[in-house]
Amino acid sequence: MSASMQMARDPEQELSIRNENVASEETFRVEDLSVSFDGFRAVDNLCLSVAKNELRVIIGPNGAGKTTLLDMICGKTRPTEGKVIFDGEVVSGLPEYQIVKKGIGRKFQTPSVYEDLSVFENFEISMPDAQGVLDSLFFKRDEAIRERVSRAAAEVFLADQLHRKAGTLSHGQKQWLEIGMLLIQEPRLLLLDEPVAGMSPREREATAELLTRVANGRSVIVIEHDMDFVKRIAHKVTVLHQGRLLAEGSADEIQSNPKVIEVYLGH
Amino acid sequence: MKLTREATEYLTVGLLAAVLLAFTMTLDPFRLNNVGKYLSFGFVAIGIVLTWGYGGVLSLGQGIFFGLGGYMMAMFLKLEASAPELPDFMVWSGIEALPVWWEPFYSLPITLVLIHLIPAVGAYLFAYAIFRKRVSGVYFAIVTLALAMTMTVLIVGAQSTIGGANGITDFRTFLGMDIVDDASKMVLYVLQVLVLFTVMLAALKLTNSRLGKILIAIRDKEDRVRFSGYNTAHVKAAVFALAAVLSAMGGAFYSLQTGLIAPSLIGVVASVEMVIYAAVGGRLSVPGAVVGAILIGFLKSYLSETFPEYWLYFLGSIFIFVVLFMPKGLAGFFDRLRVGRALGGEAR
Ligand SMILES: Nc1ncnc2c1ncn2[C@@H]1O[C@H](COP(=O)(O)OP(=O)(O)OP(=O)(O)O)[C@@H](O)[C@H]1O
Ligand SMILES: [Mg+2]
Numbered sequence: 001m002s003a004s005m006q007m008a009r010d011p012e013q014e015l016s017i018r019n020e021n022v023a024s025e026e027t028f029r030v031e032d033l034s035v036s037f038d039g040f041r042a043v044d045n046l047c048l049s050v051a052k053n054e055l056r057v058i059i060g061p062n063g064a065g066k067t068t069l070l071d072m073i074c075g076k077t078r079p080t081e082g083k084v085i086f087d088g089e090v091v092s093g094l095p096e097y098q099i100v101k102k103g104i105g106r107k108f109q110t111p112s113v114y115e116d117l118s119v120f121e122n123f124e125i126s127m128p129d130a131q132g133v134l135d136s137l138f139f140k141r142d143e144a145i146r147e148r149v150s151r152a153a154a155e156v157f158l159a160d161q162l163h164r165k166a167g168t169l170s171h172g173q174k175q176w177l178e179i180g181m182l183l184i185q186e187p188r189l190l191l192l193d194e195p196v197a198g199m200s201p202r203e204r205e206a207t208a209e210l211l212t213r214v215a216n217g218r219s220v221i222v223i224e225h226d227m228d229f230v231k232r233i234a235h236k237v238t239v240l241h242q243g244r245l246l247a248e249g250s251a252d253e254i255q256s257n258p259k260v261i262e263v264y265l266g267h
Numbered sequence: 268m269k270l271t272r273e274a275t276e277y278l279t280v281g282l283l284a285a286v287l288l289a290f291t292m293t294l295d296p297f298r299l300n301n302v303g304k305y306l307s308f309g310f311v312a313i314g315i316v317l318t319w320g321y322g323g324v325l326s327l328g329q330g331i332f333f334g335l336g337g338y339m340m341a342m343f344l345k346l347e348a349s350a351p352e353l354p355d356f357m358v359w360s361g362i363e364a365l366p367v368w369w370e371p372f373y374s375l376p377i378t379l380v381l382i383h384l385i386p387a388v389g390a391y392l393f394a395y396a397i398f399r400k401r402v403s404g405v406y407f408a409i410v411t412l413a414l415a416m417t418m419t420v421l422i423v424g425a426q427s428t429i430g431g432a433n434g435i436t437d438f439r440t441f442l443g444m445d446i447v448d449d450a451s452k453m454v455l456y457v458l459q460v461l462v463l464f465t466v467m468l469a470a471l472k473l474t475n476s477r478l479g480k481i482l483i484a485i486r487d488k489e490d491r492v493r494f495s496g497y498n499t500a501h502v503k504a505a506v507f508a509l510a511a512v513l514s515a516m517g518g519a520f521y522s523l524q525t526g527l528i529a530p531s532l533i534g535v536v537a538s539v540e541m542v543i544y545a546a547v548g549g550r551l552s553v554p555g556a557v558v559g560a561i562l563i564g565f566l567k568s569y570l571s572e573t574f575p576e577y578w579l580y581f582l583g584s585i586f587i588f589v590v591l592f593m594p595k596g597l598a599g600f601f602d603r604l605r606v607g608r609a610l611g612g613e614a615r
Binding site: 074076095096097100101105106108112113114115116117121124125126128130131133136137138139141178181185 | 472473476477478480481483484487488490491492493494495496497498499501502505506
């Protein structure tokens with residue numbers, strides 16, 4: 001058993017506290033979403049809704065369509081059928097940068113940071129203001145900008161790494177940096193694809209707290225394989241299997257669900 | 268004392284401009300004119316640094332824009348030289364009235380505006396349409412190559428209206444001023460160096476701005492940039508348009524310096540050569556690109572006269588050598604010296 005399971009806190013009690021925070025209003029929803037690649041349905045007729053302040057975890061075996069689902073939400077992949085609705089507005093079909101402007105931020109499965117730039121510059125160009133060509137040519141790095149970058153860096157534990165080249169960060173730090181680059185945009189829906197992959201147990205612990213903190217005031221969807229970590233952060237868990245919704249519920253319900261055990265957790 | 272990278276770049280640009288101006292006192296008019304010719308390609312190479320070195324967009328068709336600038340300037344000069352008659356090649360082909368699209372080039376201000384405007388708008392629309400379809404990398408390079416080829420074929424075929432394979436030549440005055448005598452060549456050279464200096468400063472400003480960082484980010488992780496809210500197709504197309512304008516400026520100076528513009532100067536081979544200038548000088552270095560253009564230009568004049576049949580092999584070998592052993596070109600080499608010396612100094 002892993003460290004997070006052995007902790008003294010009672011997981012039941014913690015879950016109930018978290019559930020109280022979950023407002024019932026729904027901000028994000030996908031309706032009958034499907035996509036097929038040459039006839040293969042990677043995501044098949046999926047419905048899903050996530051509330052404000054909710055941290056949803058999506059689990060499922062390899063190839064279940066988890067990444068593809070996020071790809072469709074953020075506009076990287078066009079759904080063949082169905083729609084993505086965010087704050088009552090259909091966003092599927094918009095170009096990626098406009099979906100970002102609506103408040104949806106996406107972290108990729110492999111950490112994507114700009115390796116040739118410093119950590120500071122990684123944050124700086126991720127800021128949502130002055131993104132036009134001329135705006136960024138005449139962009140001035142003033143005190144307010146420095147302040148914002150420092151705050152974002154501190155939030156993801158990189159306060160003292162600002163002048164390092166991002167390429168020299170550890171794998172876990174790159175994951176943090178990418179999360180920080182999203183947070184500086186203040187998204188209202190955050191999509192994180194395996195954010196703790198490659199992290200040490202201590203880094204995972206810190207990330208769990210970070211994710212719990214950032215879910216406050218927005219919606220977060222996390223894809224994750226490690227059930228201990230899932231139990232630690234999830235308000236609710238969705239299980240995908242072969243592109244379809246297999247089960248949905250609290251982490252404990254999911255862990256004891258026979259269908260889920262059969263296709264996923266039993267392995 | 269260790270200079271920052273940025274300070275070193277500005278210093279190098281200043282030094283380079285000073286050396287280029289000093290040439291007016293040391294070189295004879297013929298050589299000076301040759302340097303002026305290489306410098307026209309320096310403009311193109313700076314554009315290639317911005318699009319390729321920074322933005323990761325390789326164009327093998329910069330000759331197109333060089334040609335647009337060169338031809339438009341030559342059209343103005345030719346009209347002035349032939350007035351009140353039609354340009355000689357039209358007369359020889361039996362053309363009786365000036366084609367309407369030549370009309371604007373009676374006016375110098377309009378010509379100058381068009382030299383900048385047509386490449387900018389054309390390049391932006393072309394590139395945006397392509398980048399929006401997510402075509403990039405090698406495919407983009409091939410499209411530009413094909414376009415350069417098409418353009419030369421079209422020009423060669425248009426003997427009567429644009430001079431065909433011979434190009435446009437035989438003009439020797441600019442606003443009534445003789446441009447082939449030594450004194451005016453000197454003026455032209457100095458003017459060109461000053462314009463080039465300004466362009467180098469502007470390019471340094473760009474590469475050191477947030478836009479420069481965004482270009483690097485697009486080059487390395489375009490998806491991440493896109494999902495940070497940028498319309499990357501627009502950013503890339505805008506920089507491509509800027510590079511096109513720089514190429515056109517170089518082309519215009521070329522026509523003025525040499526009194527000639529022809530399809531062979533703007534086709535596929537010429538376009539690939541332009542990339543080699545930037546690669547040799549250093550694709551991340553603005554002054555490096557200009558030095559590369561001068562150096563290769565000089566070697567070309569020298570070698571292609573002495574061993575005309577080997578020049579292309581030689582050029583190819585240089586390119587392969589640089590790609591394999593000096594990916595950051597001459598500038599990268601000197602940068603390593605600078606950093607190395609600074610580290611040595613700290614150790615002491
Ligand atoms: N662009 C594409 N073209 C063809 N097939 C694709 C494409 N993208 C994904 N697939 C297929 O869709 C299925 C779902 O892939 P996806 O990456 O969404 O799985 P996943 O649940 O994220 O898996 P993992 O846990 O391994 O990350 C896989 O079988 C994959 O091969
Ligand atoms: Mg995946």
